Amino acid sequence: MQRFLSTILLFVTMSVFALAAESAPPSAAPTDDHGDPVLKAMIAELKRSQEKLQLGQLQRPYYIEYQVSELEDQTADATLGALRSDQVNAGRLVRVVVRIGDYKQDSYFGSGTGAVEMMPTDDQELALRRQLWLATDKAYKAALTGFTEKEAALKNVETETDLVDFSQEKPSQSVGDLARSSVDMEKWKQMLRSTSDIFRSDASLESSNAFLSFRVLNRYYVNTEGTITRSGKAVYSYAFSGTGQADDGMWIERSHGWVVTRPDELPKPNEIQKEAKQLIGTFKALEKAPLVEDDYRGPVLFSADAATSMFERLIVPNILGIRPDLGNPARTNGEFASYYKGRVLPDMFTVVDDPKAKEIDHQTLAGNYDVDDEGVEAQKVTVIDKGILTNYLLGREPIRDFPHSNGHGRTALGGAPRPSISNLIFKAANGASFEELKKKLIDMCKDQGRPYGYYVETTGPQLSPRLLWRVYVNDGHMELVRGAIFKQLDTRALRSDIVAAGNDTYVYNRTEPLPSAIVSPSVLFGELEIQRANHTREKLPQYPAPALSTVTASN
């Protein structure tokens, strides 16, 4: 009965749109430009395109959207007290999507996923509209091609019939303030010089630098459903890193950084100095640290910092509601495609993605926004409820059982929006203090007759441990080791092997692929495998580094 009903509904919907395609499409382009010259040009060209764009007797668009991104990106780096790069990238570009067909089946496929053009930075209406005109024309022709490509592709595969191509959502009107950069770049370049100068204290480092990236991104968005949004966002990041080699050739890399959304949250000079000195100290310790030789399979404690990296790799890609390629019946293209309403974490964990959250424990969250890049209002989504997967993060391309967007369609710059996280917050019920977790680690090892357990403080690329400690059972002292990797740290281990979590919180703000945050407590695995890493070790430099003057020139 249900299927019958939906078929009828579908038929009705289709005929409505078939009719609409013959007469002029209903004009729902926004009308109020809020006194903004960019929005004014966008509305004018959107309206004109909606009313008049048709090639011969071919289908007219049923939907058009414009997204203008206005970027100001300042990056710089310094090494050993000398500024090395200093760039400003600024400009505007527009991404235009034209869809033909209807919500049920449209042209957003293959070539038909939009067109990008550069936009003037001057607010001149005709010049702005000209680029919009060119991009719209390109996107329309691309849509005509995409529609045909899609029809051809559909002939070759069996598809789920009840999934529409594009969900219908409530139009948003949200015209916010633009962001402007307000940092004193000269001061920060000087800061890069002085931070990088601190690395002189360890002449054995092969390279080191301090770098910053201050990005302001303003967005303007209109579509033919009546949505109009404008928003501004700034992300400031400041970091430093160093690279050295142990005597046996093993690379030792360390970095530390801050990602914040307001200039006043950037670290103060004494904080930077303290962290840099501490980081430099770890090189010597790591160079002298013993290599992990034996396989270990037992309790491992992840700091909250290391846990965010672990969740980033193992959970984030799998909760995105990205529809698989045409003909693939899976719900999503992630590992959790068939885990809807199933267990993915122990029941102590609840995971929420909250785009509206601005801070947690007085720490800024980089993934905050009001409306996503498809013009849909941001929604707080409980993704994992007591360990059970209850939701995916969604844009306007529905997946099985999820017919609507939950405001998570995002794009970095000129690309197509895709489901993405915003602020993904992991919380554990009955979280223990870090000391309690450490004690639990020791107790478990003691019970198993082990001399030590492992504590992961930070990780590097591919979840390789950077600061890995042995925690000795006899007196609780910790010993730094190097050259280890995790074995079988995967979604199965997350589901079955976590035995406890902390009441602490680490905020991992990231700028790539999009400004977003992952927040997590410390996590204790009852069992995890740690092995010696068999990376090829590079030869040490063929000849010694040039001498470093110890006189610091900055400050």
Added chain:
Amino acid sequence: MSFKKPLFLCLFSLVLAGPALLGQTAPAGASNQVLLNTMQQELDRAMTSLSKADPAPYFISYAVTEESGAVVMASNGALVANANRHDRTADISVRVGSRDLDNTHGDNRYNAITTAALPLDDKPDAIARVLWLNTDRMYKKAAQGFMEVKTDTKVRAEEEDSSPDFSVEKPQVFIGKGIAPESFDRKAWEDRIRRYSSIFSKYPDIENSTVVLLIEDSTRYFVSSEGSRLVDSRPLIRVLALGNTRSSDGMELARSETFDASSFDKLDSDQVMTAKIEKIAQDLQKLKKAPIVEPFNGPALLSGRAAAVFFHEVVGHRLEGQRQRGENEGQTFTKMIGQPVLPKFLSVEDDPTLPSLGGVELSGNYNYDEEGEKSRRVDLISNGILKQFLMSRMPVKGFMQSNGHGRGQSGLMPVGRQGNLIVRSTKTVPDSELRKELINEIRKQKKPFGLYFEDIAGGFTLTMRNMPQAFQVMPLMVWKVYPDGRPDELVRGVDIIGTPLQALNRIVLTGQKIDVFNGECGAESGSVPVSAAAPAMLFSEIEVQKVAQGHERPPVLPPPGVEKPEVASQQQNANPGGR
């Protein structure tokens, strides 16, 4: 004319990845002794330290390019990009083995350079450390490359050209004056570029158009283990105007104009630039409505500018030394030394030492090439006889020395490239008589018409850095000239067929005035500024056909601001259906 896509992609990346703030750091000014001395010390230290290694390097060079520049770009009267840049890039070259066989042999050549960003601040130890780390990496790459080369030469059949890999040259020492970054009235220039770009807006059929001001002040520091030590500077100011449109059958049509100078006061006047940009905009309007060329074989006249581009692409590129050696090369001229390749009255030289010709500055002028060799005039073809090639330090059979043409952009191994290619003729008529000569030739051959090639585009006429270019010719403005006094008729879609080299031997006579074309030339060693100069030329025969290109329709709607309902409906009815 795959002009639109790469160009606009390229401009796009310019904004998003290119420019940087002009240094509040070390001013790129007078030649920088701290930098040069640091390079020298670190080079000496590397050479000494690595002499104990196995294999030991027999040659190391450091080339540092300090560039400061600005980009101002506008479309339709509005700025699109506006930025400054300042960077220092070190190219490190290490050769192990021997001159006869080293790590740069064969395909390994392009792997024989390492590039790194150097500090902009003059802090010797910070600069030294970056040089050291990257020299060490380059050395390891060279040592491994040499092993591969040795294995490869053992396994493969003997090469046809067994010349050494690196020539013996005398070290060069020249400490030129660094240049201060060109100061310019930014506000005035922004307005000027806006104004130039708005010229295109008057023509509703033009789709994309852009005008760019590029300022590139570069100073090059070069030291080598052979004892060369050079500081040399080159300022370049360039205004580039580009526009394109599409005919109703989908053919893409593009026009561009370049204005190069070594300083602002040497640029063409505002009036001249306005007029020339206006002309290419009008050309596009005319081209859009021009009929397609029909297949034709008969007399043709090439303007000096068209002839210059033609020679650059068809002759110049084929005379680059490395094309005589590479196994994938056509080697058109390899075995023709001493033989006639052009009519006797034509000679071709490449003379990078010339700063100007006939009062026009030449963009291909330089003092030292990227391998530190002094530039010099090279007579490539004398009275029709092929004499030599454009040589870098990579020898080819019969030519063991560089002739100062080893060129390339930072990050890429230099190869033999053109500088200022100049075609001279001894069989000339006054330019005012060329048209008469063409008509005589048409009548003699009893043809209904001849062709006048006003403009030809090559890789280097569409002049942006980092654009992939192939050396081919694309006739842009071609007119049918009738012998009976009817007005000339513009045609579009012209493609020259048959080998261009055969066409060269059908040159009958030339004009007297030598036209200069300045631009940026792209090849395997990247983009380098060049000039080509030639007189107008009469060909007894050129064979053309319709070019196969483009299928995308012109925009459906007219541009905003020029709404005329009848235009829209006419276009809609023009080609119904069809996709």
